[in-house]
Amino acid sequence: MQSSVFHRLFLLLPLAYQHTSNDADHKVTHWNYEYHGTNWGGTCQSGVQQSPIQLAYDKAYTVPLPRIVFKNYDVRLKEPLILENNGHSVHMDIPETQNGNKPYIMGGLLKGRYQAEGFHFHWGSPKSRGSEHSISERRFDVEMHIVHRNVRYDDLKEAVKHDDGIAVLGIMFKIVRNPDRIYPGLNKVFAEMSNVVKYKSESEISGSISVGQLLGDLDTRNFFTYKGSLTTPDCNEAVTWTVFSQVLPIPFGHVAKLWRIRDSSGHSLINNYRSTQPLNGRSVFYRTTIDGTMGK
């Protein structure tokens, strides 16, 4: 198994803090979603630019921002994606593409290039929806995060120390019993989901795939964007969020596979979302192609 930068972000970084600091604020080592983040401590409690937040069309500033530009998102990846259960989510590192580059994004509120590092999901339970952000007081069934690193920093560990270090794309999904659209890339990912039920288990996704295929037919021109944090410990305030307002359909069977995932204690990993955080006077921007309206 390769030890990738993405693993370091979610697994080793909290441990590294424990070894390098006696600061009690950084002793969040074994965390879970039992209280949706209210007991995580450290920056997660003391921060003032935390994520997720409640997004709303009528509270966001509708501004003419550049659209997000996706580079190498349509090029197939050189190596297969490896799906891994890390006890908090299922995630995949994003390898190089077949042209030897990494997929990256620019535009929106971002200054410079942000290289795709990995992606993972947040979900609810058979009784509750599990997106992290809400839009106009609606929570959605699943939220996918594609995590990107500002290329001016060497790795994710360094990038999370800077307020322009990370860019995360958020994509919402809503359960539809008989979706009329099929997303081959996401279908390949979900086909492996039953092989990563156990903590630390991994499964290789067969066939070559591009990161763009994970976006289905998402209209990427309409999005909310704001400055926030990682939604997992240590909740570093390093993230420029771009959350697309279009909600993609997902088959019930896909989401039911997420509900069967187990955490490191062998319990069902359900409702792995952090509760929404106070805005504390931050500006949230909305980019829309819909003329003259608030994009409702």
Ligand SMILES: [Zn+2]
């Ligand atoms: Zn996430």
